[in-house]
Amino acid sequence: MNIAVLGHGTVGSGVVETIESKNKKLSDKTPDNSIDIKYILDLNDFPELSYCDKFTKDFQVILNDESVKVVVETIGGINPAFEYTMQAIQKGKSVVSSNKELVATKGFEILKAAEENNVNYFFEASVGGGIPIIRPISNCLAANKIDRVTGILNGTTNFIFSKMIDDKMSFEEALKLAQDNGYAEKDPTDDIEGFDAMRKICILSSLCYGHHIYPKEVYSEGISKIKNEDIYFANDLGFVIKLIADSQKIEDDKIQVITAPMLVDKHNQLANVNGVFNAVLVNGDATGEVLFYGKGAGKMPTASAVVADVLDCANHLKKRKNFGWGEHIDNFVADYLDRKSAFYLRAETENYQKSVEEIQQIFEGKCTISEEKNGQFAFITPIDTERNIENLKSKIKKSSIVAILRCLEENV
Amino acid sequence: MNIAVLGHGTVGSGVVETIESKNKKLSDKTPDNSIDIKYILDLNDFPELSYCDKFTKDFQVILNDESVKVVVETIGGINPAFEYTMQAIQKGKSVVSSNKELVATKGFEILKAAEENNVNYFFEASVGGGIPIIRPISNCLAANKIDRVTGILNGTTNFIFSKMIDDKMSFEEALKLAQDNGYAEKDPTDDIEGFDAMRKICILSSLCYGHHIYPKEVYSEGISKIKNEDIYFANDLGFVIKLIADSQKIEDDKIQVITAPMLVDKHNQLANVNGVFNAVLVNGDATGEVLFYGKGAGKMPTASAVVADVLDCANHLKKRKNFGWGEHIDNFVADYLDRKSAFYLRAETENYQKSVEEIQQIFEGKCTISEEKNGQFAFITPIDTERNIENLKSKIKKSSIVAILRCLEENV
Numbered sequence: 139m140n141i142a143v144l145g146h147g148t149v150g151s152g153v154v155e156t157i158e159s160k161n162k163k164l165s166d167k168t169p170d171n172s173i174d175i176k177y178i179l180d181l182n183d184f185p186e187l188s189y190c191d192k193f194t195k196d197f198q199v200i201l202n203d204e205s206v207k208v209v210v211e212t213i214g215g216i217n218p219a220f221e222y223t224m225q226a227i228q229k230g231k232s233v234v235s236s237n238k239e240l241v242a243t244k245g246f247e248i249l250k251a252a253e254e255n256n257v258n259y260f261f262e263a264s265v266g267g268g269i270p271i272i273r274p275i276s277n278c279l280a281a282n283k284i285d286r287v288t289g290i291l292n293g294t295t296n297f298i299f300s301k302m303i304d305d306k307m308s309f310e311e312a313l314k315l316a317q318d319n320g321y322a323e324k325d326p327t328d329d330i331e332g333f334d335a336m337r338k339i340c341i342l343s344s345l346c347y348g349h350h351i352y353p354k355e356v357y358s359e360g361i362s363k364i365k366n367e368d369i370y371f372a373n374d375l376g377f378v379i380k381l382i383a384d385s386q387k388i389e390d391d392k393i394q395v396i397t398a399p400m401l402v403d404k405h406n407q408l409a410n411v412n413g414v415f416n417a418v419l420v421n422g423d424a425t426g427e428v429l430f431y432g433k434g435a436g437k438m439p440t441a442s443a444v445v446a447d448v449l450d451c452a453n454h455l456k457k458r459k460n461f462g463w464g465e466h467i468d469n470f471v472a473d474y475l476d477r478k479s480a481f482y483l484r485a486e487t488e489n490y491q492k493s494v495e496e497i498q499q500i501f502e503g504k505c506t507i508s509e510e511k512n513g514q515f516a517f518i519t520p521i522d523t524e525r526n527i528e529n530l531k532s533k534i535k536k537s538s539i540v541a542i543l544r545c546l547e548e549n550v
Numbered sequence: 551m552n553i554a555v556l557g558h559g560t561v562g563s564g565v566v567e568t569i570e571s572k573n574k575k576l577s578d579k580t581p582d583n584s585i586d587i588k589y590i591l592d593l594n595d596f597p598e599l600s601y602c603d604k605f606t607k608d609f610q611v612i613l614n615d616e617s618v619k620v621v622v623e624t625i626g627g628i629n630p631a632f633e634y635t636m637q638a639i640q641k642g643k644s645v646v647s648s649n650k651e652l653v654a655t656k657g658f659e660i661l662k663a664a665e666e667n668n669v670n671y672f673f674e675a676s677v678g679g680g681i682p683i684i685r686p687i688s689n690c691l692a693a694n695k696i697d698r699v700t701g702i703l704n705g706t707t708n709f710i711f712s713k714m715i716d717d718k719m720s721f722e723e724a725l726k727l728a729q730d731n732g733y734a735e736k737d738p739t740d741d742i743e744g745f746d747a748m749r750k751i752c753i754l755s756s757l758c759y760g761h762h763i764y765p766k767e768v769y770s771e772g773i774s775k776i777k778n779e780d781i782y783f784a785n786d787l788g789f790v791i792k793l794i795a796d797s798q799k800i801e802d803d804k805i806q807v808i809t810a811p812m813l814v815d816k817h818n819q820l821a822n823v824n825g826v827f828n829a830v831l832v833n834g835d836a837t838g839e840v841l842f843y844g845k846g847a848g849k850m851p852t853a854s855a856v857v858a859d860v861l862d863c864a865n866h867l868k869k870r871k872n873f874g875w876g877e878h879i880d881n882f883v884a885d886y887l888d889r890k891s892a893f894y895l896r897a898e899t900e901n902y903q904k905s906v907e908e909i910q911q912i913f914e915g916k917c918t919i920s921e922e923k924n925g926q927f928a929f930i931t932p933i934d935t936e937r938n939i940e941n942l943k944s945k946i947k948k949s950s951i952v953a954i955l956r957c958l959e960e961n962v
Contacts (some may be wrong), residue, residue: 153595154694156836160693160695162691163695167692167737167871167872199695209871242642262690267837268694268834268836268837268838268840269680269837269840270686270690270691270840273685273686273689273690274682274685274686274690276887277682277685277853277858277861277862278674278682278686279682279854279858280579280856280857280861281568281572281853281854281855281858281861282575282680283572283575304676315950373898407822407843410819410822422680422854423850424568424850424851424854425679425680425681425844425845425850425851425854425855426679426680426844426851427844427845428681428682428842428843428844428846429841429842429843430840430841430842430843431819431837431840431841431842431843432837432838432841433837433838433841438835438836439836439837439838441693441836441838441942442691442693442694442834442837443690443693445692445693446689446690446691446692446693449689449692449693450689452873453871455870457868458871459865460579460581460865482899518645530804
């Protein structure tokens with residue numbers, strides 16, 4: 139079977155290397171015992187590579203070659219990835235993608251086109267890198283009604299938090315280290331502002347609840363505002379801080395989705411996910427909680443997920459797999475201000491005792507309050523909506539609130 | 551599509567209840583939009599059930615009904631499950647099983663028959679209950695060379711250890727509690743002697759390394775000999791004790807497989823798997839370590855895995871999935887006495903100081919030794935084969951060794 143790889147960046151080159159180096163083993167897993175990369179599309183030349191003769195700059199060559207059955211899209215971004223994907227599908231080619239931005243933004247359109255053209259569109263590598271997650275949810279958990287997906291979906295921010303916790307680095311120091319180690323881009327906005335994790339939770343939510351969820355519908359908060367004081371007080375209160383992407387069904391036709399730094403109870407499985415690792419917790423009505431854990435990014439893990447999808451395409455060239463989700467519906471995503479959780483507030487005070495008294499009065503004695511340190515303290519509110527907490531917060535006069543974060547609630 | 555369910559015990563009745571209660575949603579996931587249980591085979595009558603008219607005691611009725619495309623086998627044990635499975639396959643029916651004993655003992659024979667008859671034999675529920683593990687390994691990790699699978703595969707023994715650790719119960723008390731809670735059978739031999747976990751690691755090893763591994767080839771040790779002193783000293787040395795099923799590739803054509811209680815470093819992901827939960831750690835050359843975690847048993851989790859397999863069969867009635875492993879090869883499993891690990895030894899002594907000196911002399915100063923408590927202490931040896939450790943152990947004269955356990959090594 140002939141395939142083409144679009145893009146020869148980190149993931150694309152990993153796909154080519156995987157298929158070249160394991161060709162015999164991989165070929166054995168296809169119906170015609172062959173898997174050949176016929177073309178690689180890239181704007182650059184790579185004359186030093188042994189497979190340099192496979193490169194083309196002209197997508198039309200790939201499109202019009204009927205022997206190419208599967209197109210691997212690792213270009214990233216919306217354009218021209220979307221255009222190329224749709225054209226390939228319309229020509230009867232299956233497409234495998236690692237492009238989370240495209241899947242999150244255009245997934246339904248592409249899946250619909252794939253259905254109409256009786257081909258497959260797979261994207262296991264778009265969430266969790268090499269961790270199996272898309273296929274286990276859609277196949278293995280097919281007899282479950284899923285009502286929650288919660289994950290640590292961005293390795294860069296998780297690495298930064300681990301360094302802030304373990305090595306007491308500041309956010310800026312930890313970010314620089316992540317960049318020096320190649321874990322963070324020069325422009326780290328997508329990671330640290332939560333956009334990367336947000337796109338992934340859009341994909342998982344669409345898959346679990348059956349309707350396309352768009353990135354613009356999901357409230358997303360970054361981690362750059364987290365201070366070492368927050369790490370300290372969170373720890374003191376029994377929590378760690380993680381960038382959490384959380385999506386839960388709150389009614390039959392209503393979900394809450396959010397990406398934000400949250401306090402996670404130290405006993406929660408997600409609290410022990412450190413460094414560049416990712417984890418996804420899925421709650422099914424039959425299985426209860428199931429956790430998937432591993433390296434969420436990286437060239438070879440991600441490439442291996444893409445190649446597994448290519449093999450699946452090879453085995454379903456004539457019969458499309460029943461896979462994907464339905465169209466977007468309005469108001470399916472609830473207002474995040476109505477999301478319920480406990481909240482963490484950090485305050486500055488000149489009189490700890492009086493501040494504590496006032497806070498317990500406002501919150502009816504239901505707060506857990508830390509000791510004072512350097513004129514600051516923190517407390518955990520009872521579970522309530524963000525709307526109500528903001529309202530109660532405005533009543534605090536004897537201390538000044540300098541930080542507010544959500545807690546990850548396990549049973550709301 | 552018509553199916554038949556063999557056995558109406560815990561799993562079988564769970565399968566029937568799942569398909570009856572979610573029929574609309576499940577039917578939507580099949581090509582002909584239907585999934586109907588036509589027969590249930592059981593020796594007992596269930597006149598009180600709404601679906602009592604589906605019961606039969608005659609397997610021939612099911613076998614000779616051409617409208618039955620998928621047979622679900624939840625009988626357990628080898629006979630008559632094996633016979634029924636082979637007959638169904640020879641009649642062109644796909645078979646889904648939750649029967650780990652059968653898969654571990656006769657898997658290759660059945661898979662070969664399935665291939666010859668162009669039908670599927672699936673058994674996601676045989677390992678890890680509702681945790682997706684068989685399909686993620688065979689599909690999602692298809693581009694990986696797997697060199698290790700390590701798991702906590704038995705919830706009963708893990709529950710017992712959790713109670714011995716958290717509540718300081720004795721083994722006998724914890725076992726009784728497990729029985730009272732329905733986590734352990736009246737005859738708990740299969741669980742506590744490690745046979746259940748051993749069958750599961752046979753299945754995972756066969757899947758990961760491509761050759762059938764038989765239960766009789768795997769050294770298996772139970773947990774009944776573990777004393778509270780071992781829990782205490784293990785904790786003191788930085789470990790927890792877990793029943794570990796471990797399988798690793800040591801050469802191209804050689805693996806080590808074992809099921810035994812082991813000391814697990816507290817920082818290892820498996821150390822935090824508590825109560826009736828299971829976890830499987832898979833190491834692929836591209837992905838690195840991937841962990842799957844969830845409830846490893848129970849009626850509805852296991853039934854949901856069976857039903858997901860039924861849906862997969864429904865979608866592959868005409869085209870068999872490329873799935874399974876090759877035949878057994880001799881001497882593929884290495885002698886467990888050559889398995890390398892550190893070892894934990896607990897000793898009784900009348901002179902702690904002299905005992906410590908002797909042990910460090912014998913092991914060349916490479917042991918980590920606990921403090922003394924009630925005339926006992928414990929130590930961790932350097933990494934070596936069991937054979938050599940037994941030899942060195944016999945040189946110890948100043949204290950008497952009363953317990954010996956393996957440590958789970960992460961990089962041997």
